Amino acid sequence: MKVQIVIAALTTLLMPVHGDGSTTLRQCAGTLNNRYESSGFLTAEFTQNACSAADGAIDPNLKGNKKCCILLDTDAIRKTFYDSCAAQKDVTFPHYPPVGQPCSLTP
Numbered sequence: 001m002k003v004q005i006v007i008a009a010l011t012t013l014l015m016p017v018h019g020d021g022s023t024t025l026r027q028c029a030g031t032l033n034n035r036y037e038s039s040g041f042l043t044a045e046f047t048q049n050a051c052s053a054a055d056g057a058i059d060p061n062l063k064g065n066k067k068c069c070i071l072l073d074t075d076a077i078r079k080t081f082y083d084s085c086a087a088q089k090d091v092t093f094p095h096y097p098p099v100g101q102p103c104s105l106t107p
Contacts, residue, residue: 024073025103026056028085029065030096037096040064046088046098053084068103 028050030042037043044067051058051069054077059068071077085100 022073024071024078025059025068026050026071026078026081026100027068027103028081028088028098028100030090030093031099032096036065037093040067042090042093042096043067045090046085049088050081050085050098050100054078054081056081062103066104 026047027043028046030037030046040063043065044063047067047069048058051071054069054071056069056071056077059070062068069081071081082100085098088098090096
């Protein structure tokens, strides 16, 4: 766990090497009627996949429906994240389409 925190901190510190260095927090949520899929599995999986496609870093402290990707805040990277998010499907939860959105850090 400590190693993940250190990796996330280093990733966040190293990201400012590009452009102006600002970052943004995004997730790819599995939702239906503006409600998360209740187990958190779908949002976590969708976010992980979209984050990897956009070369982001997952915040190791957030899990399930709170899982969040740290991205460089550029139009191209956000587009990659959102495009990857929208392209995902899950056969277990076919009625919960992926929705790219800013992370909600409230409990």
